[in-house]
């Protein structure tokens with residue numbers, strides 16, 4: 001039932017190891033466990049943002065459909081522009097956007113007033129933008145000879161009929177919605193949303209703000225928000241007491257119901273940290289635990305039959321970082337999207353640091369200025385506690401202090417992951 005994997009060194013029991021494994025290796029393990037969800041469903045285009053396309057979507061027609069004008073101006077025939085200009089041409093009529101491309105006249109010696117997007121009859125060779133003409137109402141003076149095809153958007157120049165417009169596996173964004181709406185798609189085949197259950201553990205959370213030692217549950221709403229932001233269908237499992245039997249019984253009830261169970265808390269070594277033992281007691285297994293990172297060291301990756309079980313540490317900053325590094329990728333892999341890595345950028349440290357721990361450190365930072373080359377200068381926030389989300393909430397991003405870097409001084413270059421307009425998933429390539 002339990003599965004082991006090849007981690008060098010460390011005590012291996014029931015598939016677990018006491019060795020700290022590097023972040024990159026932990027990502028490989030976490031993502032390597034995932035089988036993409038099989039189901040496909042059709043969803044309306046409006047509302048499809050965030051879903052992952054299950055098949056290539058192709059152009060049903062050439063794009064654009066017909067030759068059309070890129071400018072407001074006059075459609076002309078080069079044969080009418082002999083010798084040296086300027087040329088005076090009669091204006092025979094107007095072609096507006098929406099006019100039937102098949103019935104537009106072409107008259108020798110005459111131009112047509114034309115508007116942007118209107119079809120260009122094939123006997124016209126170019127459109128001259130109106131700023132380059134003198135518009136005299138019934139006739140027009142064209143000052144310079146246009147090149148053949150000038151200001152004409154040709155049928156099929158963007159895509160031929162049958163070309164792939166958006167490839168299967170693409171996460172749909174507003175820009176895809178616009179393209180697909182403009183090409184007549186109304187329903188999209190998308191992968192079924194992964195079903196993810198989110199559970200908090202801890203007697204102190206059950207107490208809420210009642211009693212002197214109770215605390216509010218910060219992780220569950222945060223993890224639900226993160227998972228929903230990545231397109232998961234989330235079930236809120238509430239809070240489980242720090243009790244091995246109760247936790248194991250809960251796991252047994254969850255068998256075969258979800259693609260992933262995401263827990264936070266009770267992942268470490270304390271006398272009440274029962275989640276791993278409860279998972280094994282319920283028939284699950286642990287593939288890996290303990291990653292060389294700070295915060296987030298006690299994160300574990302397991303399975304309950306076909307369901308992934310990822311256990312994040314209870315400290316809220318640890319849970320957040322663990323989600324971004326591992327769970328976001330696992331959800332991506334459930335959806336058939338495997339990101340290669342985070343887009344790290346370079347910043348100048350506004351602080352000294354030491355990495356004595358041998359762990360890669362993730363530090364909330366704020367931009368405090370830029371250097372002469374416009375590289376951001378970042379300062380660390382907070383005092384290094386993984387129990388507080390306040391620095392993260394006030395941060396512009398997270399600095400990554402590599403385990404091997406040992407120490408760094410104010411003014412040194414470092415890597416950081418800037419937040420975008422939301423932090424649902426750190427930008428990944």
Ligand SMILES: Nc1nc2c(c(=O)[nH]1)N[C@H]1C(S)=C(S)[C@@H](COP(=O)(O)OP(=O)(O)OC[C@H]3O[C@@H](n4cnc5c(N)ncnc54)[C@H](O)[C@@H]3O)O[C@H]1N2
Pocket residue numbers: 200201202204205215216217218219220264265266267268269270273295296297298312313314315316318386387
């Ligand atoms: N002797 C050791 N102690 C600890 C170690 C260790 O290696 N040896 N690791 C430390 C690290 S690192 C972390 S991270 C924490 C992780 O502990 P657990 O995952 O077992 O989490 P808990 O003990 O249940 O809780 C830790 C902390 O977080 C608070 N918490 C838990 N859940 C929530 C929640 N949903 N919302 C808000 N706050 C939560 C909890 O009250 C504790 O304060 O272990 C260290 N200890």
Ligand code: MOO
Pocket residue numbers: 293294295296297298313315318386387
């Ligand atoms: O590694 Mo723990 O996640 O620092 O607090």
